[in-house]
Amino acid sequence: MTVVDAPAESGQAPAPPLRRRRGGDGARSTALGVAGLVAFAAVLEAVPRTGLVDRDALPPTSEIVSALVTELGEPGLWRALGSTMTAWAIGLTIASIAAVLIGLALGSIPFLRASTASTIEFLRPIPSVALIPLAVLLYGNAIESTLLLVVYACFWQVLVQVIAGVADVDPVAADTARSYGLGPFARTRYVTWPTALPYVMTGLRLAASVALVLAITVELITGAPGLGSEISAARSGGAVPLTYALVVVSGLVGVTINLVVRAVERRALSWHPSVRGEAVS
Amino acid sequence: MSSALRRTALVVGLPALLLTAWWFLSAASTNLYAPPLSEILSEFGEVWIVNDRFSSDVVPSLVRLALGYGLAVLLGISIGVALGSSRVARQVFEPLLEFFRAVPAPVFIPVLILLAGVGTTQKVLVIASGCIWPVLLNAVEGVRATDETLSDTCRSYGISGVARLRHLVLPAASPQIVTGMRQSLSIAVILMVISEMFASDNGIGYAVLDFQRSFAIPEMWSGILLLGLLGVALSLLFRVFENRTLAWYHGLRRAQRDG
Amino acid sequence: MLDVTALNKTYEGSGRTVEALRDLTFTIGDGELVCVVGPSGCGKTTLLKCIAGLMSPTRGTVQLAGEAVDGPPDGMAVVFQEYGRSLFPWMRVRDNVDLPLRHRKLAKAERSRLVDEALDAVGLSDSHDAYPWQLSGGMQQRVAIARAIASKPQILLMDEPFAAVDAQTRAELEDLIRDLWHRFGVTILFVTHDIDEAVYLGQRVLMLSASPTVVREDLAVDLPDERDQLTTRSSPRFAELRARVYAQIQHAKNPTGIPRETDEPVRAG
Numbered sequence: 089m090t091v092v093d094a095p096a097e098s099g100q101a102p103a104p105p106l107r108r109r110r111g112g113d114g115a116r117s118t119a120l121g122v123a124g125l126v127a128f129a130a131v132l133e134a135v136p137r138t139g140l141v142d143r144d145a146l147p148p149t150s151e152i153v154s155a156l157v158t159e160l161g162e163p164g165l166w167r168a169l170g171s172t173m174t175a176w177a178i179g180l181t182i183a184s185i186a187a188v189l190i191g192l193a194l195g196s197i198p199f200l201r202a203s204t205a206s207t208i209e210f211l212r213p214i215p216s217v218a219l220i221p222l223a224v225l226l227y228g229n230a231i232e233s234t235l236l237l238v239v240y241a242c243f244w245q246v247l248v249q250v251i252a253g254v255a256d257v258d259p260v261a262a263d264t265a266r267s268y269g270l271g272p273f274a275r276t277r278y279v280t281w282p283t284a285l286p287y288v289m290t291g292l293r294l295a296a297s298v299a300l301v302l303a304i305t306v307e308l309i310t311g312a313p314g315l316g317s318e319i320s321a322a323r324s325g326g327a328v329p330l331t332y333a334l335v336v337v338s339g340l341v342g343v344t345i346n347l348v349v350r351a352v353e354r355r356a357l358s359w360h361p362s363v364r365g366e367a368v369s
Numbered sequence: 370m371s372s373a374l375r376r377t378a379l380v381v382g383l384p385a386l387l388l389t390a391w392w393f394l395s396a397a398s399t400n401l402y403a404p405p406l407s408e409i410l411s412e413f414g415e416v417w418i419v420n421d422r423f424s425s426d427v428v429p430s431l432v433r434l435a436l437g438y439g440l441a442v443l444l445g446i447s448i449g450v451a452l453g454s455s456r457v458a459r460q461v462f463e464p465l466l467e468f469f470r471a472v473p474a475p476v477f478i479p480v481l482i483l484l485a486g487v488g489t490t491q492k493v494l495v496i497a498s499g500c501i502w503p504v505l506l507n508a509v510e511g512v513r514a515t516d517e518t519l520s521d522t523c524r525s526y527g528i529s530g531v532a533r534l535r536h537l538v539l540p541a542a543s544p545q546i547v548t549g550m551r552q553s554l555s556i557a558v559i560l561m562v563i564s565e566m567f568a569s570d571n572g573i574g575y576a577v578l579d580f581q582r583s584f585a586i587p588e589m590w591s592g593i594l595l596l597g598l599l600g601v602a603l604s605l606l607f608r609v610f611e612n613r614t615l616a617w618y619h620g621l622r623r624a625q626r627d628g
Numbered sequence: 629m630l631d632v633t634a635l636n637k638t639y640e641g642s643g644r645t646v647e648a649l650r651d652l653t654f655t656i657g658d659g660e661l662v663c664v665v666g667p668s669g670c671g672k673t674t675l676l677k678c679i680a681g682l683m684s685p686t687r688g689t690v691q692l693a694g695e696a697v698d699g700p701p702d703g704m705a706v707v708f709q710e711y712g713r714s715l716f717p718w719m720r721v722r723d724n725v726d727l728p729l730r731h732r733k734l735a736k737a738e739r740s741r742l743v744d745e746a747l748d749a750v751g752l753s754d755s756h757d758a759y760p761w762q763l764s765g766g767m768q769q770r771v772a773i774a775r776a777i778a779s780k781p782q783i784l785l786m787d788e789p790f791a792a793v794d795a796q797t798r799a800e801l802e803d804l805i806r807d808l809w810h811r812f813g814v815t816i817l818f819v820t821h822d823i824d825e826a827v828y829l830g831q832r833v834l835m836l837s838a839s840p841t842v843v844r845e846d847l848a849v850d851l852p853d854e855r856d857q858l859t860t861r862s863s864p865r866f867a868e869l870r871a872r873v874y875a876q877i878q879h880a881k882n883p884t885g886i887p888r889e890t891d892e893p894v895r896a897g
Contacts, residue, residue: 116460117460120460121460121461121464122464124461124463124464124465125464127461128465145483146483203379206379206383206384207383210601212604213597213604214596214601215558215559215596216559217559218562218592218593221580221592221593222581222593224578225581297471301474304475305475305563308563316475319479320479322479323479323482331480335476335480339468339469339471339472339476342472343471346471518708518710519713519714519716521677521708522706522714524699525680525682525700525704525705526705527702527728527731528727528731532730536719537716540716540718541718543718621717624761624762625761
């Protein structure tokens with residue numbers, strides 16, 4: 089089983105991003121996994137047909153799949169997907185860059201870290217969705233309202249991780265750098281950044297899924313263009329198999345994002361013991 | 370400056386500064402979207418206490434939150450323990466779980482409306498479907514990683530079945546499970562609000578969106594403030610719960626660190 | 629009490645076959661204190677796990693009081709080396725000691741009495757309410773020992789229990805074992821890599837060969853029954869016995885020198 093997303097509370101190192109399967113086992117576990125999927129699809133095919141659940145509420149697998157295939161040929165879907173992913177990408181980028189810069193600054197200066205800690209602890213648990221009405225007020229159902237929410241939520245996710253990462257810097261390494269006459273920028277580059285990088289990657293991984301959730305949420309509620317509003321329209325228009333097909337699409341998008349982020353993480357952290365599988369005591 | 374005073378100043382300083390700035394900067398505001406803080410605060414009392422939207426909106430919200438979160442924790446731990454104990458089960462269910470976990474939770478709202486209508490049940494299911502994942506996945510991990518020596522100890526003393534679950538598996542996995550529960554709680558609050566902003570006729574989320582639609586802006590902000598306070602309050606409550614349940618674990622870690 | 633006959637444990641995996649234990653046969657009588665020593669990697673822990681019923685042998689049998697061992701038997705208690713990982717950190721000391729007793733459906737008062745007795749016997753009557761991680765390594769191992777003897781087992785298996793403890797604490801714990809052995813008359817099988825410890829503690833010392841393992845020699849330790857760290861260890865007989873064991877182990881690691889009486893694996897007991 090892949091490792092859980094465990095955001096690091098300050099001071100705890102992030103969970104390693106991967107676990108490798110034992111060697112000779114791969115084929116068997118793939119087979120078992122596929123069997124699980126097939127069994128599920130079979131159950132989903134049978135149950136609505138037996139009348140246990142209303143067919144108008146839960147269509148059988150075959151209908152969902154055919155709606156999916158049809159929809160994939162529609163330009164409307166791809167436009168909507170494009171809108172969602174645009175908001176996702178832009179929001180994530182803005183939030184991450186801001187969070188990394190601010191986090192590095194806050195984390196490296198003890199006074200700033202101490203004085204902002206309580207504010208961050210207070211603002212963090214505020215559910216970002218509380219700002220949806222505000223976004224609607226300001227931007228209606230344009231893409232900016234989606235962006236506002238995505239940036240706000242992702243910023244906190246990444247910021248907290250960056251600060252924890254900077255706090256994890258080995259004081260001996262920092263002192264060594266200072267004694268060699270490295271200035272603050274050089275120290276950041278050679279000591280702070282590599283230490284904080286695993287935390288940053290964890291933050292990005294979490295923020296990437298949060299961004300998707302929030303983008304779709306805003307679209308669902310405000311009708312801004314994107315996957316969320318497509319799903320809402322499908323349901324209220326009575327196109328039930330299509331609704332489920334779009335759920336599958338969003339799941340596939342989510343899985344793809346997870347895979348891409350993990351691949352990026354692996355490459356960025358190829359030097360890190362947790363990825364290389366050495367014992368970290 | 371004495372150390373205690375200094376610490377208090379650091380904790381209170383910036384928030385106090387920001388609040389004061391907000392108060393004064395907004396006092397003269399004529400911007401429709403950013404009313405004076407004083408007005409927001411007075412509306413706070415007006416809306417939630419005087420007009421008693423507390424019982425008509427906040428209480429139902431909290432009830433749904435409790436039910437949804439409770440359901441997620443119960444199911445998450447049960448399924449997580451089952452999966453964590455069986456390698457074959459994990460291999461069979463992993464792709465399915467990876468997929469469902471990747472579906473953004475709000476996407477299930479229209480689906481659950483189809484399956485469960487628009488009432489309390491649907492909202493509870495929305496909350497549960499989204500926030501079960503951290504608990505479930507963490508429970509699987511926690512159970513999977515049960516220490517082998519402890520397991521051998523149980524076997525050699527003939528402790529098995531329910532007793533083993535109760536004395537070994539669950540306590541050993543509890544630090545991981547509690548981490549999952551903490552993440553689940555924030556997700557639960559978010560889903561509670563979202564589920565009330567879409568096809569609902571009561572609840573905090575509904576109220577805030579309703580205020581926005583009728584351009585009752587100070588009231589809207591008071592709602593946002595309430596949500597913020599709710600988030601913080603739950604977070605603090607959870608920390609109390611965590612400190613009591615995991616007191617042994619914190620002690621253990623401290624002993625290991627101090628070497 | 630304990631009969632091990634032609635015990636063999638062979639591991640198969642990824643194309644390789646590893647014969648950890650080849651042919652082990654020995655008997656331990658009721659109330660004996662027997663030590664097992666061998667070079668590193670000779671499968672001492674594998675042997676112990678097979679005897680404890682935690683692992684099934686590939687061939688051969690283990691019998692406890694005439695009954696075949698097939699899974700952990702009642703009447704047997706095990707003390708592991710890693711005390712830190714064998715005590716439950718979420719339970720206090722008295723709950724740790726109490727745990728195996730609950731399985732037996734005894735009355736609460738009876739259990740409480742047994743726990744008090746056991747903790748008293750190991751010298752920890754003041755630590756009932758502490759958590760294991762609040763105690764030192766030596767004290768934690770005492771708790772593990774208390775837990776093992778609380779249920780009044782017929783036989784006590786100990787797997788290098790003092791390897792992770794400092795030398796002075798080890799000396800105290802060794803004396804504690806002999807003391808408990810005298811008091812309760814329990815049979816003890818004590819696995820160790822420490823040759824001095826094996827000779828100091830045991831009535832007999834079983835010496836294992838390197839992998840694939842057989843019993844090389846079963847040495848009777850004819851030191852007086854009353855032993856103490858200072859005088860016993862400095863006695864000439866101790867030195868002789870110790871030298872004999874040491875030589876056997878060296879030879880086991882590196883077969884050149886010492887001849888044996890026969891070339892066949894020794895049937896000990």
